Amino acid sequence: MSQVHNMVDYDKTYAEFKWNVPEYFNFSGDVLDKWAQDPNKLALWWVDDDGNEVKKTFAELCQRSRQLCNVLSEQGVKKGDVVIVIMPRLIEWWEVNIACLRMGAVISPGTTQLTPKDLKYRFDSAEAVCIITDNDNAPKVDAVRADCPTLKSFILVGDKKEGWTNYEEVVSAASDQFETVNTRSDDNAILYFTSGTTGYPKMTVHTQASYGIGHYVTGKFWLDLREDDLHWNLSDTGWAKAAWSSLFGPWNCGAALFVHHTPRFDVKKTLTNLEKYPVTTLCGPPTAYRMFVLEDLSKYNFKTLRHVVAAGEPLNPEIIDYWEKHTGLKIRDGYGQTETCCLAGTFPCLEVRAGSMGKPTPGFVVEVIDENGNILPSGQEGDIAVKVKPERPVGLFKEYWKNPEKTASTYRGDWYCTGDRAIKDEDGYLWFVGRSDDVILASGYRIGPFEVESALLEHPAVAESAVVSSPDEMRGEVVKAFIILAPGYQGSDELVKELQDYVKKVTAPYKYPRKIEFVDSLPKTISGKIRRIELREREWAGKK
Structure with missing residues (x-):
């Protein structure tokens, strides 16, 4: 399918781009209601495993x-109140998001894998x-309510x-008359819990504008969407990636979403759906593509697909090549x-350099800096940083809620x-090196080692125990635990399985260590802190 992309000249678009943020903005009122003026305009095409x-x-x-806004108001939910939504890919998830944004409530999505303890926190x-x-998750709430x-x-x-x-x-019984709240652009709108290396998850707050207007660039330039597209994002509803690519990005552009409601990712089913439905653009984690290329792709014909993207971790060059050989798409x-x-992204008009994350997105000055906030010359590794002075770009979170010290610690000068490390080459492409902290992807x-270590203990x-990332063919990296056993215990395959199952029960199942190694000692600093970096480097030696 040949057509003009939303960005044809990177340098020109980047140089000319300007953010436009009004004082008042409401994503539901200002964007979605505008698309809704055409009564036939498709927003969502939902399928499940049962046909x-x-x-x-x-x-x-x-x-x-609007009906849900009236229900929530009757239940005492006011502007600024937090509504937590834990739901798989049900249509109601989108209705809840639109309603919360519309009434100025703060929506906080979470993955269905959370435990009662996670929920209480x-x-x-x-x-x-x-x-x-939904039905599956209500008992967890009942356990702690x-x-x-x-x-x-409780809905x-x-x-x-x-x-x-x-x-x-x-x-269904509520009135559909509801006046959209006149929210300010900087009013709180979304709250994510993000894993860090120490302590419990932090609360990341976004405003009506930071995601509602900010993701305009995500949808238009990176996903390259327009009004007649049908976009499929494979992300779970609990993660920010769903807001990126299953809500704000596509709907800013008027594209429709394709949604497959399924309990677990099934490679063959995904490829079959990609062939069966008129999906034009696909967004998936590298893990999905690594699994796709293990299938015989020559059996499939993705006739409507014109553009695919990956995010979450760097993608191996051989996967990119194999996929292109069989689909014609990069x-x-x-x-x-x-x-x-x-x-940053490899936008459609840019050459794909396998392993690179592309160039800075229009609207953002992204550089690699040193510990004093100086921009490093090309080829030198440093911290990935976004310029926030004199002008702060839209699309950055407002703060870590109730944690001013943590918020302040993310700023260095301008x-x-x-928290990620990279190298910028002479042509301005960014190359991801790793995380400056120990978060495992x-x-x-995103998995914070502290949470897994705490569960094991x-x-x-x-x-x-010490938990680090370890290289893995299929997943890129996995969680590995180094464990010193208590007196009277012997390491065995049975114990490995028991500990893995135990972690799945105590914390969310996706956090369990896929690899466990029993050791006699762990490397530590003088003050007694475990040197995870040493273990991690040992794991990755010869791999990078």
Whole structure:
């Protein structure tokens, strides 16, 4: 499919781009309601594993969101209140997002893999007043709700259940007249919990503008979307990537979303859907592409697909080549964080340099700096940083909520530091080196080692543990635990399995260590802190 891309001359677009942020902005009112003026404009094409298909227009979703706004208001949810939503890829997830943005409530999405303990931590930290979830996750909420004093509204998508308001029942009965709240551009709108290397997850706050306007560049330039596209993003609804690529990016451009509701990623089913439905653009984690290329791609014909992107971790050159050989399409990388929009990418008009994350996104000055905030010459490794003075770009988070010290620690002079390391080459391409802290990125999930170590330490066999990333063919990197056993325990395959299962129970299943090595000692600093970097370097020696 030949057509003109949204960006044809990188340097020109980059030089001329200007952010335009009005004082008042509401994504639902200013963007979605505009698309909804055409009653037939498709917003969502939803399918599941049982052959069910539902299509929703912008007009329908906007109407449902107004009904939900009235329900939430009746339940006591006010502007600025936090609503936590834990849901798989159900249509209601989008309705909830649109409604919260519309009424100025702060939406906090979470993955369905969270445990009751994780949920309690989120309810309390965010002072959440409302939880909206489905049948599978309601029992987890019930396990802790008596100890969560701020929660007053419990809404269930699915069955009728004692102590829960049934979503369908109340939304269908509610009035669809609701005046969109006149939110300021800098009003809080979204709250993510992000894993760090120490302590519990931090609360990352975005405003109406930072994601609502910020992701305009993600949708237009990186995803290269226009009004007639059908965009498929493989991300779980619990992660910021869903906001990037399943909501703000595409809908800023008026593109429709293709959604496959399934309990687990199935390679063959995904490829079959890609062939069966008129999907034009695809966004997936590198793990998905690594699995795609193990299949016989010559069996498939993706006739409508014109553009594919990957994000979450660097993609191996051989995968890019194999995919292109069989589909004729290059996989274009993009880079950003929960705290940001798309900061850099291999935009359609740029040459793909396998392994590079591309060039800075229009609207952002992205450089590699040293510890004093000086821009480093090309070829030198340093910290990836975004210029925030004299002008702060849209698309950066507002703060780590209730944690001013942590927020302050991300700034160095005129720069916001991403916590990632890179090298910039002579042509301005960025090459990812690694994280300056110890966060592990496995299959697109951010995992803080501290959380896994803490879980392991609760098991009687574990005296001490250190968790780092370890190279893995399929997933890029996986979680590996080095464990010193408590007296009386012997290392064995059975114990490895027991510890893995234990971590899955205590914390979210995706965090469990896929590799475990029993050791007699761990490298430490003089003050007794484990030197994870030493273990990590040992793991990766000869791999990079």
